[in-house]
Amino acid sequence: xNPIVELRQVTAYRGxxxxxxxxxxxxxxxxxxxxxxxxGAGKSTLLKLITRELYPAVRPESRVRLFGQERxxxxxxxxRLGIVSHELQRQYRDSVTGLDVVLSGxxxxxxxxxxxxxxxxxxxxxxxxxxxxxxxxxxSVPFGHMSAGEQRRCLLARALVHDPAVLIxxxxxxxxxxxxxxxFLGLVRELMAEGKTVLLVTHRLDEVVPEIERVVLLKEGRxxxxxxKAEMLTDRWLTRLYGVPITVVEANGYYQVVPAGEAxx
Ligand SMILES: Nc1ncnc2c1ncn2[C@@H]1O[C@H](COP(=O)(O)OP(=O)(O)OP(=O)(O)O)[C@@H](O)[C@H]1O
Ligand SMILES: [Mg+2]
Numbered sequence: 001x002n003p004i005v006e007l008r009q010v011t012a013y014r015g016x017x018x019x020x021x022x023x024x025x026x027x028x029x030x031x032x033x034x035x036x037x038x039x040g041a042g043k044s045t046l047l048k049l050i051t052r053e054l055y056p057a058v059r060p061e062s063r064v065r066l067f068g069q070e071r072x073x074x075x076x077x078x079x080r081l082g083i084v085s086h087e088l089q090r091q092y093r094d095s096v097t098g099l100d101v102v103l104s105g106x107x108x109x110x111x112x113x114x115x116x117x118x119x120x121x122x123x124x125x126x127x128x129x130x131x132x133x134x135x136x137x138x139x140s141v142p143f144g145h146m147s148a149g150e151q152r153r154c155l156l157a158r159a160l161v162h163d164p165a166v167l168i169x170x171x172x173x174x175x176x177x178x179x180x181x182x183x184f185l186g187l188v189r190e191l192m193a194e195g196k197t198v199l200l201v202t203h204r205l206d207e208v209v210p211e212i213e214r215v216v217l218l219k220e221g222r223x224x225x226x227x228x229k230a231e232m233l234t235d236r237w238l239t240r241l242y243g244v245p246i247t248v249v250e251a252n253g254y255y256q257v258v259p260a261g262e263a264x265x
Contacts, residue, residue: 002068003028004166004197010056010064012045019045020056021221029165032198034208037218038242043201044087046218047168050199051081078108082159082196085170089151094144098135098154101143102126105158122161129157133187149180156187167191170201185209205233210253217241235260 005027012020019042027033035043048054049064052074056062063070066077082105091110092101100112103126107116118126130136133153135146143151152172159167169188173181185207192198192211200212208215208229215232217224219241225232233255238246245260 001029003065004067005050005199006063006065007046007049008063008065009059009061010049011059011062012042012049012054012056014045014054019221020049023218023221023223025216025223025226027197027199029197030195031214032192032200032212033214033216034200034202034212035216035218036202036205036238036241037224041218042221043218044085044170047083047085047170047199047201051083051168052077075108079162080164080166082162082164082167083170084152084155084159084167084172086172086174087170089148089155092143092151094142096143097140098130098138098143098146098150099123099126099140101151101154102129102157102161105161125161126157129160130154133157134183147180148175149177149184152176152180152184153187156184160191164196166197166199168199171203172200173202173204173207181207205248205255205257208233208255229255 003026005025007023007025009022009024010020011022035046037043045054049056050066056064066072067080093111096111103112103118103122104110106122127139130139133156135150135153138146138150173184176184188198189209189211213229215229216226217232217237224241225237233248235247238248238257246257247260249256249258
């Protein structure tokens with residue numbers, strides 16, 4: 001089967017800033033991965049190349065191939081991708097209801113408009129997704145009246161309206177309390193078990209759920225390292241990645257970081 005993502009020597013600019021430089025990355029179906037890196041490393045930029053919200057600099061050697069194709073109808077491509085991001089959440093007006101958040105996923109928008117006609121089947125599907133993620137009671141509640149955890153569940157429901165093969169999660173649990181984070185990650189794990197491929201960007205190592213076996217370390221727009229979790233989540237690599245002394249701690253199949261040597265102070 002064709003890889004889901006094939007980036008070859010891709011360079012991308014955000015305004016005047018070179019955000020990615022000669023990045024190559026191949027992701028196959030079912031190969032869940034996490035991208036780690038400092039603020040400004042280019043993680044969100046990389047995800048936006050995949051969702052076609054951004055295009056790379058034109059270079060003869062550079063390629064972006066998604067689901068085996070270089071040219072796409074962007075709308076049909078996006079039906080195969082579900083996105084949850086902190087940034088997406090900020091784009092929603094407080095007055096949009098839970099139901100409309102989910103329905104907006106059908107049009108890749110951040111609200112619904114009077115000219116958009118949704119079928120009874122689409123309404124029913126949206127209600128079912130809200131119920132599935134434990135927010136069925138929030139269908140008519142405005143987004144601004146929900147907790148951050150509830151908002152994120154609505155966004156996960158939105159991401160799934162087209163039953164996409166791939167979930168792209170950019171800091172999806174930012175601002176959630178511990179219980180809400182664990183619950184959200186539990187839902188993501190269920191979706192992985194159903195066959196969705198997950199591409200996660202996070203600043204929290206404890207969100208690298210056991211199913212994620214591949215880790216990509218991105219620094220200053222370049223891939224510093226890319227490999228199996230056990231090889232990447234080490235004191236040496238993470239100290240290099242973040243430029244501060246780090247000790248990695250492992251428990252129950254999860255990882256966490258603490259400052260190296262801090263206890264001796
Ligand atoms: N809209 C924009 N206009 C100009 N420069 C931008 C824009 N968005 C991002 N950049 C710059 O591009 C670079 C990469 O940004 P990107 O958002 O991809 O980083 P990131 O790894 O996702 O960071 P964070 O962890 O803070 O989300 C940074 O130098 C950033 O300042
Ligand atoms: Mg980002």
